[in-house]
Structures are given as structure tokens and as C-alpha cells.
Amino acid sequence: MTTSPLQTAGRFVGQSVKRKEDPRLVTGHGRYVDDVTVPGMLHAAFLRSDVARGRITRLDVAAARECSGVHAVLTAADLNDRPAGPMLPSMFADGSQGISAPVRPLADGDVRFVGDPIALVVADSRYVAEDACELIEVEYEPLTAVVDFERAADDTENLVHPELGSNIASTMATPPDAALDEALSRAAHVVTETFYQQRQTPTPMETRGIVAHWDPYAAALRVWMSSQNPHEVRRTCARILGVAESRVRVVQQDVGGGFGQKYFMPRDEMTVVLASHLLGRPVKWIEDRRENLLSSNHARRDRATVTVGVDADGRIVGARIEHLEDSGAYANGGTGGTGMFVAMMFPGPYRIPRLGWSTTAVWTNTCGRGAYRGPWMMETVAREEMMDVVARAIGLDPLEFRRRNVIGRDELPYATASGMVYEHVSPSETLEQAASLIDYDGFRSRQAEARANGRYLGVGLGLYIEPQAGMGALGVEAANVRVEPDGTVNVFVGSGSHGQSLETTVAQVVAEHLGVDIDAVAVHQGDTDVAPFGGGTGGSRSGPILSPAARQAALEVRDKAIRIAAHLMEAAPDDLEIDGGVISVRGTPARSTTLAQVATTAYQQSDLLPPGMEPGLEVISRYKAPPVMYSNACHACTCEVDAATGHVTLTRYVVSEDCGVMINPMVVEGQIAGGVVQGIGGVLYEQIVYDDEGNPLTTTFLDYLVPTAAEVPVIEYGHVETPAATPGGYKGMGEGGAIGSVPAVFNAVADALAPLGARVNRLPLGPSEVLAAIEAAPAR
Amino acid sequence: MKMVTVTVTVNGEPRRASVEARKTLADFLREDCALTGTHLGCEHGVCGACTVLLDGAAVRSCLVFAVQADGADITTIEGIGGPGGELSPVQAAFRDAHGLQCGFCTPGFVVSVTAFLRDNADPTDEEIRDALSGNLCRCTGYQGIINAVRLAARAGVR
Numbered sequence: 046m047t048t049s050p051l052q053t054a055g056r057f058v059g060q061s062v063k064r065k066e067d068p069r070l071v072t073g074h075g076r077y078v079d080d081v082t083v084p085g086m087l088h089a090a091f092l093r094s095d096v097a098r099g100r101i102t103r104l105d106v107a108a109a110r111e112c113s114g115v116h117a118v119l120t121a122a123d124l125n126d127r128p129a130g131p132m133l134p135s136m137f138a139d140g141s142q143g144i145s146a147p148v149r150p151l152a153d154g155d156v157r158f159v160g161d162p163i164a165l166v167v168a169d170s171r172y173v174a175e176d177a178c179e180l181i182e183v184e185y186e187p188l189t190a191v192v193d194f195e196r197a198a199d200d201t202e203n204l205v206h207p208e209l210g211s212n213i214a215s216t217m218a219t220p221p222d223a224a225l226d227e228a229l230s231r232a233a234h235v236v237t238e239t240f241y242q243q244r245q246t247p248t249p250m251e252t253r254g255i256v257a258h259w260d261p262y263a264a265a266l267r268v269w270m271s272s273q274n275p276h277e278v279r280r281t282c283a284r285i286l287g288v289a290e291s292r293v294r295v296v297q298q299d300v301g302g303g304f305g306q307k308y309f310m311p312r313d314e315m316t317v318v319l320a321s322h323l324l325g326r327p328v329k330w331i332e333d334r335r336e337n338l339l340s341s342n343h344a345r346r347d348r349a350t351v352t353v354g355v356d357a358d359g360r361i362v363g364a365r366i367e368h369l370e371d372s373g374a375y376a377n378g379g380t381g382g383t384g385m386f387v388a389m390m391f392p393g394p395y396r397i398p399r400l401g402w403s404t405t406a407v408w409t410n411t412c413g414r415g416a417y418r419g420p421w422m423m424e425t426v427a428r429e430e431m432m433d434v435v436a437r438a439i440g441l442d443p444l445e446f447r448r449r450n451v452i453g454r455d456e457l458p459y460a461t462a463s464g465m466v467y468e469h470v471s472p473s474e475t476l477e478q479a480a481s482l483i484d485y486d487g488f489r490s491r492q493a494e495a496r497a498n499g500r501y502l503g504v505g506l507g508l509y510i511e512p513q514a515g516m517g518a519l520g521v522e523a524a525n526v527r528v529e530p531d532g533t534v535n536v537f538v539g540s541g542s543h544g545q546s547l548e549t550t551v552a553q554v555v556a557e558h559l560g561v562d563i564d565a566v567a568v569h570q571g572d573t574d575v576a577p578f579g580g581g582t583g584g585s586r587s588g589p590i591l592s593p594a595a596r597q598a599a600l601e602v603r604d605k606a607i608r609i610a611a612h613l614m615e616a617a618p619d620d621l622e623i624d625g626g627v628i629s630v631r632g633t634p635a636r637s638t639t640l641a642q643v644a645t646t647a648y649q650q651s652d653l654l655p656p657g658m659e660p661g662l663e664v665i666s667r668y669k670a671p672p673v674m675y676s677n678a679c680h681a682c683t684c685e686v687d688a689a690t691g692h693v694t695l696t697r698y699v700v701s702e703d704c705g706v707m708i709n710p711m712v713v714e715g716q717i718a719g720g721v722v723q724g725i726g727g728v729l730y731e732q733i734v735y736d737d738e739g740n741p742l743t744t745t746f747l748d749y750l751v752p753t754a755a756e757v758p759v760i761e762y763g764h765v766e767t768p769a770a771t772p773g774g775y776k777g778m779g780e781g782g783a784i785g786s787v788p789a790v791f792n793a794v795a796d797a798l799a800p801l802g803a804r805v806n807r808l809p810l811g812p813s814e815v816l817a818a819i820e821a822a823p824a825r
Numbered sequence: 826m827k828m829v830t831v832t833v834t835v836n837g838e839p840r841r842a843s844v845e846a847r848k849t850l851a852d853f854l855r856e857d858c859a860l861t862g863t864h865l866g867c868e869h870g871v872c873g874a875c876t877v878l879l880d881g882a883a884v885r886s887c888l889v890f891a892v893q894a895d896g897a898d899i900t901t902i903e904g905i906g907g908p909g910g911e912l913s914p915v916q917a918a919f920r921d922a923h924g925l926q927c928g929f930c931t932p933g934f935v936v937s938v939t940a941f942l943r944d945n946a947d948p949t950d951e952e953i954r955d956a957l958s959g960n961l962c963r964c965t966g967y968q969g970i971i972n973a974v975r976l977a978a979r980a981g982v983r
Contacts, residue, residue: 067920070928071912071935073862073902080861172845250866250874250963251929301864301929302963334867544927544964715923715969722966746871746961754957754967782966 057553057563058773061711064549065568066299066542075299078254078271079331086256087116089317089330090174092164092181093340094156097190097410097739098203101154105182106164112180114173119165119320121153127319129287134309134378135280136518143215146375146413147208150316156185157205158374158410159741160340162313165320167328190410190739194346194371197407205374205408214372214380217388218403225399228363232354236435240427241807242787244346244371244733245726247417248751249543251301252337253311257282257318258327264288266322268295270314272571273303273543274581279573281310282318297571300543304723304783305416306341307543308583309377313340338744342381342415343733346371349387349427353435359449363399366391366427372406373413380406381414386421386512392461393428394472394510394677395450400462410739416583418720419780422787425509429788430806433505433795442489443792444480447508451476467510470677471703471767476508478701478763479679488683496800501688502696503797507680507789513585513777515670522591522670523577526555526598527663528606530648532626532641534559534566536598539579540591541571544719545779546712547587551595553708554773558599559606560623561640577665585777590670592708593772598666605662609643612655674769676776678702680721680785682758686797688819691812693729693794700785701763704778710764713778718760720782726752727783728790732809798822831891835860836904844891851875853891854901862902862932866961873960876933877901883940902932905939915939915977924973926964934960938974948978 069075106118117123131138132148152163164181168174189203197205197212205212229235256269266286272278275295283290300307313330321328332341352365370382384404392400419425436446451473452459458468485504492502514520525537536555542548552566559566570576580586603623610628611618614636622631629637646653647662654660682698700717707713730750734742743749768774787808794810802822807814832841835858842857851868854860854877866874868887875886878900906913912920915938925931934957941948941956948956953974962970 063920064923066928067925068910068912070925070931071916071919072906072910073860073932075862075928077861077864077929079855079865172847248963249929250872250927250961251864252866299928302927304963334869334872546926711923715926715965718966718968719926719964720966723963745869746867747869751961751963752967753959753961754954754971757967760966760968 055557057557058706058708060709062549062553062563062709064546065552066546066548077251077299077301078256078269081256081269083256083258083327086327086329087167087169088171088174089165089167089320089328090171090178091162091313091336092166092178094152094161094163095159096156096185096187097159097192099156099185099187101152101156101183102186103182103184104163108180109166109177112173112177114169115166115177117167117324118177118181119167120163121149121151123323124150124316124319125153127323128285130284132285132312132315135277137378138284143379144209145379146408147206148312148375150319158412159739160412162316165316167320167324192409192411192735192737192739194369194407194409195348197409198405205410212408214406214408215384216405217385219401222399222401225363225401228399229352229354232362233357234355234439235352236438237350237352238431238434238806239348239350240430242345242347242423242426243808244343245417245731246338246341246343246733246749247304247306248337248749249302249304249306252332252334253307253314253341254331255314255317256327256329257321259322259325261325264292266293266318268293268318269298270295271300271307272297273300273307273541273583274309275541275571275573276539276578277581278310281315285315285319286322295573297541303543304418305344305420305583308416308581311341311377312375334746335744338749339741340412342377343373343412344414344417344420345727346414347423349423351427351431353431355435355439359439359441359446361395361397361450364397365401368402368404368423370406371411371414372408373411374408375413377413377415382406383421387424389463389465390421390424390512391428392463393425394452394508396452397462411735418723418783422784425507425784426787429507429509430791433792437799443506444485447476447506451508465673467675469767469769470510470675471765472508472510472677474765475677475679475701475703478765479506479681479699482699482701482761482763483681483683483697485681501686501797501801502683503686503793503795504681504683505789505792505796507785507787507792509781509785510675510677511585511778511781511784513589513674515590515674516672519580519584519586520670521667522579522594523665523667524551524591524595524598525577525663525665526559526595526602528602528640528644530641530645532565532639532644534561536566536568536595537576538568538570538591538595539577540582540587542582545582545587545716546709547582550708550712551591554592554595555599558596559603561626565626585779588704588708588775589674589769589771589777590668592775594666594668596773597668598664601664601666602662606640606643609647609654610638613646613653614638671771674771674776676704676778676781678781678785680789682789682793684793684797686794686815688801691815693810693815695725695758695790698758699761699763700782701765702778702781703765703767705767705769705776706774707764707766708775714762716779717762717782720780721760721786722752722757723783724786725757725790727787728808728810730809730811829892831895833894833896834898836900846890846892848891849887850889850891850894851886854886860901860903864929864932866930871961872930873937874930874933876936876960878936878940883937902936905935913939914980915942918973918977918980922973922976923969924965930960930962934962934970938977942978946978
């Protein structure tokens with residue numbers, strides 16, 4: 046179900062155009078990295094540590110090297126002196142963005158998490174490479190592993206990275222604030238609660254993978270990689286090999302999901318590039334699922350202690366958040382965390398006049414932390430769960446408490462206590478739309494009846510503002526729009542889809558603004574030899590940053606085509622229009638020419654062009670976004686908790702979304718749904734578990750429970766459309782579904798449990814956790 | 826490593842290859858038959874991305890050795906639609922209902938759903954969800970997939 050008409054639907058923009066990607070993908074003709082075969086290609090497998098922290102006392106690869114079909118068994122002695130530059134994401138390579146883990150290609154002398162790569166076997170087939178891994182003899186002297194992230198900072202004896210001298214990866218805080226202290230001391234109510242989020246992992250259905258081919262005769266590197274960010278991969282490869290970026294070509298092709306895990310170039314892929322460079326052969330490495338769950342970046346392990354002061358009218362007077370995050374051992378870039386963003390976004394959609402915060406990231410002997418859809422989302426988890434805790438504490442309904450504190454449209458622009466300025470957002474409208482769609486008041490009556498009958502129903506809200514970063518390397522995208530001599534259009538973009546439908550949505554934007562049929566537009570992405578430099582797809586940035594670039598390039602091409610046509614037709618440019626690739630005099634359709642004729646003239650009959658005009662019909666446009674952009678949404682869901690089994694059933698799920706002008710509502714709703722179900726998984730099913738020694742216990746899909754079709758509710762959508770002030774009015778929204786869903790589901794469960802006196806503050810909320818909370822409830 | 830000869834029919838074409846006895850059917854299809862539409866998402870039989878029809882039954886090709894399929898008739902995702910690229914009703918429904926995003930899990934879903942609707946042409950929503958529960962998707966939240974199955978059922982899959 047969809048509500049709200051679209052304000053701005055155009056011929057293509059605003060329409061649920063069917064995807065251009067689909068005919069190849071539904072027939073099995075997509076081309077993913079494991080489908081790449083190169084003549085002479087070898088296959089790699091990693092031998093990984095099975096202790097969390099320890100010294101390597103013996104490493105014997107002789108038998109593995111003797112194995113038939115094995116070309117090389119590489120260890121730290123072979124590879125670790127080869128990187129010509131830091132094995133870090135580009136934005137972290139110069140150290141200006143803070144400290145990063147001391148990444149090395151392979152474990153050297155010691156291991157720091159279960160999954161730490163020790164050796165790389167390169168062989169004729171993956172089967173043989175794995176055979177040879179089993180022939181490698183490795184012995185360890187185990188050391189005490191740092192596993193508990195709440196105790197890591199104080200552990201000065203056991204250091205995850207001895208080079209760094211401390212398990213504290215970073216720590217920041219606001220200075221003492223007497224005004225905040227004063228506001229809290231005078232508040233009618235002050236509530237403090239601590240919230241935990243468990244360790245999760247993105248688990249794209251396609252694992253990571255790379256084919257790296259260093260050709261020593263061409264002195265050039267060719268890479269095919271499952272990546273969200275091919276230009277970042279190119280920069281990283283050039284840096285670690287010490288070669289020019291112009292000698293490196295990275296091709297992304299179809300990518301089977303990423304969700305942040307493939308945004309930067311991971312260490313393992315870099316190691317495969319180094320191996321290809323050493324061997325002068327194409328090398329393929331495809332991560333298996335066990336490796337993906339063991340050693341591809343994990344996410345989300347956070348703790349937040351929140352204090353909120355409220356006046357007698359239920360209005361927030363000030364808040365504090367103390368945030369702690371687990372960076373694991375080898376976070377991918379910096380601490381892998383987003384503590385600063387957690388702090389900056391904590392006020393979210395509410396008037397919080399004063400804010401104090403601290404954030405600390407710690408190293409542990411576990412898999413490193415990395416981005417996962419809404420990497421900073423602990424701010425929404427902690428804030429929205431706290432809103433319900435405070436509402437219950439002061440005797441207000443959570444919806445009413447939000448109404449008293451939500452920022453209204455008449456208050457915009459609004460500057461938060463953390464310095465974020467909102468202008469074109471609608472948190473109040475989405476809150477009301479979600480409450481209406483879920484029939485909040487009606488549910489409260491049904492809930493009361495059910496409680497009288499011993500059934501426990503709950504409703505939960507998750508209201509948030511989703512930022513899209515447009516600063517630094519994240520702030521620019523480019524599109525190259527080229528009309529070919531036959532009037533068809535090729536579009537080359539620097540960003541690359543891994544499921545976001547950019548082949549379709551960029552074509553919609555170009556067709557709309559150039560004036561051609563969408564079938565005439567082909568979008569090409571992910572090949573660094575032909576695509577303009579781009580920042581990759583992630584951070585909900587392709588909608589608000591790439592789309593304006595494509596729009597601008599299309600408009601400039603259109604303008605040039607009109608000027609050429611006007612010259613050919615001896616008409617005034619202002620009198621001409623383009624529709625469906627036909628350029629005609631407005632109101633006199635018989636006087637017309639075609640875009641094909643104009644393009645042919647532009648390339649092959651330049652004598653006929655207006656005097657002084659450059660031949661050709663092609664534009665590259667770069668768009669620089671504002672430093673931060675915002676979309677917003679409200680999630681609402683209802684559930685029933687079986688107090689005997691602890692099982693939670695989600696009964697309804699509603700999302701009211703405001704992402705500005707929607708390019709393709711079908712794609713928008715698909716993005717929402719995918720994110721929501723990841724969030725549902727994060728509350729009810731998914732958890733990466735380590736034992737006290739740092740042994741991972743969730744290394745298959747039988748242990749790490751991704752939701753299936755049998756568990757998910759029907760998702761209903763409402764749309765509010767507040768255009769952004771940026772060209773086209775588009776906003777980013779890819780991550781939001783995974784942000785708002787976590788507190789919405791959590792709050793619904795907490796609401797259902799409230800009459801039982803059961804208190805919850807930790808994720809996940811599986812049956813055993815729910816039963817434990819019920820059992821721990823004080824006697825009523 | 827012991828080599829064995831495998832003779833099968835894949836998408837109507839006879840195929841014969843000498844493979845290691847330990848080679849999975851999935852790897853045989855991808856490497857020896859160059860049919861890369863069969864995807865490997867977990868290689869331990871949970872995600873369903875590698876589902877193919879083996880003598881008509883939907884099976885996980887990561888859990889079957891190629892040698893076990895000797896003599897069988899196999900249909901992969903490449904054999905579901907028409908020879909000229911025409912989409913089958915299930916494939917068309919996945920497109921129409923936005924039942925895919927990254928597309929990596931899609932071949933397994935399309936093959937599973939094709940077998941499911943062949944055996945149950947008019948399923949209830951609960952039956953659809955149950956039938957889909959053996960395939961994992963991380964992108965769509967299953968909304969578009971469930972709608973696609975309803976759509977294909979209404980369109981009357983053979």
C-alpha cells in the first residue's frame with residue numbers, strides 16, 4: 046500500500062519504471078566477479094588463524110609447497126615488505142583522519158583474531174589451494190585475548206596492537222558544560238538508561254571476491270572486484286603497488302550486495318593484488334561464507350548510556366550520551382566506527398536544547414569493525430529506545446512524548462545542539478502519518494482488550510533523521526552524458542550500483558531532462574577506464590549526489606542540441622523543445638529535426654555547426670553537494686509476544702518516508718523494505734557470538750540467522766515529499782530502513798512486555814532473551 | 826585425484842566431462858558447462874542461491890556432487906526462459922514486482938519458485954512464504970519476491 050500522491054512526477058522521474066538491470070539478472074546472465082575467467086588464472090585460498098591472540102611459534106609451509114598444482118605458498122616473509130604505501134582506505138592513508146590499526150598483508154609473528162590471515166596459497170584450482178592450506182603446519186603460543194569490549198580500555202596488560210600502546214582506539218568528548226548540568230539539575234525528571242547493540246555483520250549474498258592481474262609486460266594491473274567503490278579500489282591498488290593510477294584498471298560489473306562491507310578495499314583483496322604482482326599471474330580469490338562470517342568486517346557492537354532531563358510538561362531540557370564501540374582488531378579504516386556521527390546525530394528529530402557527549406572506540410581480538418547500512422545508527426537506537434523509557438517513566442504515551450518534542454515545520458531551519466542544521470525535513474509529518482497508518486489510537490484500545498485476556502501486544506515507533514555526508518571525498522559525483530551519432534545516449538557514472546538500481550534511476554533522470562525515451566539511454570558504471578572519477582555507492586549518496594550530476598549533464602547536452610537544431614532549422618532556440626528524441630518548434634510539430642540528425646551533425650558535419658561551436662554532443666558534469674543533507678522517516682510496528690515461549694510475532698509494519706523527490710517509487714520502497722528486514726533481523730535473529738577466548742561460534746548460516754520470507758511482516762509505505770533545495774530535490778534514503786526499524790521493533794517488544802514489569806535494554810531480543818526478561822521482572 | 830566421467834543433459838543439451846569425484850554439481854555447471862547463472866552464496870546448503878532442477882526436483886547444487894547427477898536431466902536458471910531471451914512467467918513476475926535488487930540470490934529463487942508453482946498452481950500466502958523460506962535474500966526484504974510469486978501464480982504458470 047502506498048499513500049500520498051507524488052507532487053512532482055514527470056514523464057520518467059517519479060515513475061516506477063521497470064529496471065533495466067533485470068532481464069540479464071533474472072535469466073542468470075548477470076556477470077559477477079566469480080564469473081570472470083582470465084587465461085592463465087590461478088586460484089587463491091587463505092590459511093587463517095584459529096586462535097584469537099597468540100604468538101606464532103612454528104610455521105612450516107614446505108609440504109604445502111610440494112603439493113601438485115600449487116604455484117606459491119606466500120607468508121609474511123614473502124609479502125609483508127612489498128606494500129609501497131599504507132594498506133588503508135585512501136581517506137585514512139595519510140593518518141589525518143585518526144589512527145588506524147597497523148594492517149599488514151599476512152600475520153607476522155603473532156595473530157590478533159580468529160580469521161587473521163597467515164598464508165596465501167596460489168594453485169591451479171581452489172580445491173587444490175584448500176588442500177595445500179591443510180598441509181601447512183602452524184603452532185601458536187596462545188595469549189590472553191581481549192574479547193569483552195567493555196573491559197578492553199582498562200586492560201593495559203593485554204594489548205591487541207602492542208605497537209599502539211593502548212586498547213583505546215580513539216576517544217572524544219564535549220568539554221564540561223555548566224549550563225547542561227544546571228538544566229539537568231532543575232529538570233522535573235532525569236532518567237538514565239544504558240542500551241546495548243549486539244555484533245552483527247552485513248552478509249551480502251555474494252561474498253567478497255577479486256580477480257587481480259598484474260601484467261609485467263604491460264606494467265599494468267587489471268582488477269575485477271566485488272566492490273561498492275571502484276575508484277577507491279584503483280587508488281588503493283596504485284598506492285600499495287607504487288604504480289600510477291593510470292596503470293590500474295578496476296572493473297566492478299554486477300555486485301551481489303555490499304551494505305557497507307565492500308565500500309573500502311579490504312586487506313585480503315590487497316594481499317591478493319600483492320600476490321599477483323609478485324607472481325605476474327592473474328589470481329582469483331572468492332571468499333567463502335565461513336570466511337565472510339569470520340573475517341569480513343563486522344558491525345554494530347555498541348553501548349550507549351543516555352541521560353535525559355525533562356520538564357514538568359514533558360519537554361526535553363538536555364541530554365547526555367556516553368558511547369562505546371568495539372572496533373575489533375583490524376577495522377577497515379580508522380576505528381571502523383562512527384562515534385563522532387553518533388554524537389552529532391543523537392538529537393535527531395527533537396528539540397534538545399543542550400547536549401553533552403563522549404565516544405570511545407576500543408580494539409579487541411575479534412574481527413574488525415566496518416560500515417553496515419547506517420554505520421552511526423546507534424544514535425537512533427539509543428535515542429528512540431530512550432524516548433520510550435522516558436515516556437514510561439513520566440507517565441506519557443511514547444507518541445505523545447514525541448509530539449511534545451519533535452521539531453515542527455514552522456521551526457525550520459533548526460540548528461541542533463550538536464550544530465546540525467535541518468531545513469527541508471518533515472519529522473512531525475512522518476510521525477503523524479505513521480501513527481495514522483498504523484491506527485495508533487485504535488491499536489491502544491485493542492491492546493488493552495488483549496491484555497485483559499492475557500495477551501501481550503505492543504506498538505513501537507522509530508523516528509529519525511538520516512544524514513548524507515557530502516564533505517570531502519564523499520561530496521562529489523560525476524556523470525558523462527554522450528549522445529551518439531544515432532541519437533542514442535550513453536551515460537558513464539563514477540558511482541556503481543550493487544543493487545540500488547542506478548542503471549535505471551540514472552537513465553530516468555537523463556531521459557527526463559534530455560528529452561529522450563528511456564530505452565534510448567544506456568548507463569555504464571564501475572569501469573575506471575571509462576567512468577569519470579566517483580566516490581562509490583554507499584552512505585545513501587547516489588540519489589542526492591550522483592543524480593544532480595546526471596541531471597546537470599543532461600540539461601547541458603540538451604541545451605547544446607537545441608542550439609545546433611536552432612541553427613540548422615533557422616529557428617530561435619527558445620522556440621524549440623525536445624521530446625522523444627525529436628526536436629520541434631513548440632506548437633508547430635511539423636517543423637522538426639531529430640536528435641540523431643543533430644548528433645550526426647555535431648560529430649560528422651561540423652561545418653554545419655554554429656560558428657565557433659565545439660564539435661561533439663557530450664558533457665561531463667560534476668556536482669558538489671552541501672556538506673550534509675538530510676532525509677527523514679518514521680517507522681511504526683506492532684507485535685505480539687508469547688509470554689510462555691518468548692516468541693515475538695510482528696503483526697504490522699509501517700514506514701512513512703520523506704526522501705524528497707522520488708526518482709522511482711518502486712525502487713524507494715524496495716530500498717526501505719530491504720533495510721527494514723535487516724533491522725528486524727538485528728532485533729530478533731542476528732548475532733555474531735564469540736566465546737570468552739575469542740572463538741567465533743557463528744560461522745555458518747545455521748548459526749547466524751538471516752531473516753527468511755517466513756518471518757517478515759508485510760511492509761506498508763507512506764510518503765511525504767519535501768523536496769531538497771539541491772538540484773532536482775532528491776534526497777538519499779538507502780540506509781534509513783535499517784536505522785528506524787531497530788528501535789521500532791525493540792520498542793514494540795518493550796511495550797508488549799511493560800505490563801509484565803519486564804525491562805529490556807539489550808539486543809537481540811530472541812526468545813531466550815525475552816523469557817529471561819520476563820523471569821527477571823520484579824514480582825507484581 | 827580420481828577423475829570420473831559425468832554425462833548429463835543440461836537445459837536440453839547433452840554434456841560430458843571428466844571431473845574430480847569431489848567436484849560439486851554447482852562447480853561442474855559453472856566451470857565445465859560455463860553456466861555461471863547458478864550462484865554460490867554459502868556452499869553449505871542454507872541460502873538456496875545455487876538451486877537447480879535435477880530430474881525436475883529443486884536441489885541445492887552445492888550439496889550434490891557432479892558424479893551423483895550422472896545421467897540426470899538438469900535445468901539451470903539459463904534454461905528457465907525462452908531460447909531468445911524471453912522471460913518465463915516467473916522471471917517476468919520478478920521483474921514486474923521488483924523481486925530483486927542485486928540479483929545474486931535471484932536465480933535460486935526463480936528456479937525454486939518455478940518448481941513450486943508447477944506443483945502448486947494456486948498457493949496461499951502462507952504456502953508461498955513457506956516455499957520461499959529455503960532461499961535467503963539480503964536486499965529486498967522479501968516483499969517484492971512474495972508479490973512476484975503471487976503475480977506469477979495469477980498469470981498461470983504452466
